Amino acid sequence: MTAAEKVGGAALVDFHCHLDLYPDHQAAIDRCEREAVYTLAVTTTPKAWERNHKLASATKYVRAALGLHPQLVESRSHELALWKELVDGTRYVGEVGLDSGPKYFRSLDLQKQVFGEILDRCAELGDRILTIHSVRAVRLVLDMLEARFPSGRGKVVMHWFTGTPAELRRAIEMGCYFSVNFAMLEGERRRALVAAIPLDRLLTETDGPFTQTLGRPSHPVDVSMAVLELARMHDIDGLAMARRIMRNLKSMIG
Template identity: 60%
Template sequence: MDFHCHLDLYPDHETAVREADEAGVFTLAVTTTPRAWPRNHELAQRTKHVRAALGLHPQLVAEREAEIALWDDYLSETRYVGEVGLDAGPRYYKSMEAQQRVFQHILRRCAGAGDKIITVHSVRAVRAVLEHVEAFLPRSRGKVVMHWFTGTKSEARRAMELGCYFSINAAMLASERHLTMVQAIPLDRLLTETDGPFTRTEDRPSKPSDVASVVEELGRLHRLPAAHVAKIVRDNLRNLVS
């Protein structure tokens, strides 16, 4: 399962979707702007394993905040939302006020609709993201998956208390700084992702089938067979979408 992949940012979008489907990898094709939704939705509908998510990336909010109206128009067409969230990195901190307006709006709309699954970006903004989730998305009204989570162990515990899952990629497992945090998250809260094409596998952009390496590394980390970890991750997905 690749729970966070930008299939529309590969050189050939349609081929990327087809290959993910043929590989039998459940893939969540996230979008960065609601303008990308119709084509992603169209291609995903033709597949068994690919689903599209409706997003408005926090790094684009400074230029595209007005597109939240378009996001609203499409929300009823999907259960999956992303990529959304907050980014307080140096390049994007100046738009934090607008980002928070947009993220609060998205969480409120998802809570109103109910049963949405949201993949959330939280670079240098984990505390603020969790505060927004706690304030605007009751646990009974939706589910959050923390994408590429790089917070502290205490922030991970708070996220778990709020019912969050975590999608883990190979780059996270290659970082000594983040490895202990990943190890502290119970296996029953973990999903796998690539965040392709922004990560690389063997000197090429990662693709959904590369999540196999994440499963293997999680197995080594927890001293479990990869097949056992794969089953746990599949069960987690079933629990998330049930």
């Protein structure tokens, strides 16, 4: 059964997946094609871009994003120059952002410097779509977006958003989209936060292979579980929710 069949035949969207971190990169891409899941293959370093872009360019359903992950900035900040060389060649940027969790707080100042330069370049170029990491740093991320990436210069997707209700409202007012995975729908507090996201700002993701589905690493096909749970949350059927998310994707990318 294809992913689309699981939700009544509609196409599905996985807007944040690390396809190059599965044991067989090509097989992971082939599966996206076979299952008909529109997938954004994020990268964590600019050096990973070339292979991701080459493999994705041959497909209908996969696109690659150019990233410099905040958790890697301490060891990879020297790759920012390469990121700047490559960004002219893609609309999609990610995974980028900030992480002030205990393991990465010491590099936060460097993260802010790198993220700021990324935002400046994206604003200069325009028409970029960013998928943003904001662990324990939502306020800082939103502050930097307001200062350095005006809403008319591109689109922002908050990946695995874990901010406060007030931060969510602020992000909504700023025009952000939100990619939701199944783990975000577990627990009352998480569900309440997701329920407050307007339907026209919803996208879905797996963040595979870092999430688990049925005891094994999630694949883009598993985004159907998030779609079905979001449908239950909003009291509509899975087909309607899948179509809503696809409309959101098309509206965002233009």
